[in-house]
Amino acid sequence: MSKPSFIQTIKSILAAFIGVQSEQNRKIDFEQGSMASYIVAGLIFTVLFISVIIFVVSKVLNN
Numbered sequence: 001m002s003k004p005s006f007i008q009t010i011k012s013i014l015a016a017f018i019g020v021q022s023e024q025n026r027k028i029d030f031e032q033g034s035m036a037s038y039i040v041a042g043l044i045f046t047v048l049f050i051s052v053i054i055f056v057v058s059k060v061l062n063n
Contacts, residue, residue: 004033013041017049 004012012029015021021029029038 002032004028009033009037009041013038013045017042017045 012021012025012033015025016029
């Protein structure tokens, strides 16, 4: 079995982020994936998510 590709890693993180990750995909992530890549990508998506929320809230409150 090979390591997940960049796109597969992104899909896996997004699925886990919104809570729809399947058990099979979760097992593949833990068995084949690099912990460091998931941590870094997870942190990046978390920062992006918070930034988008802050931006949307500030736009709504300014109107």
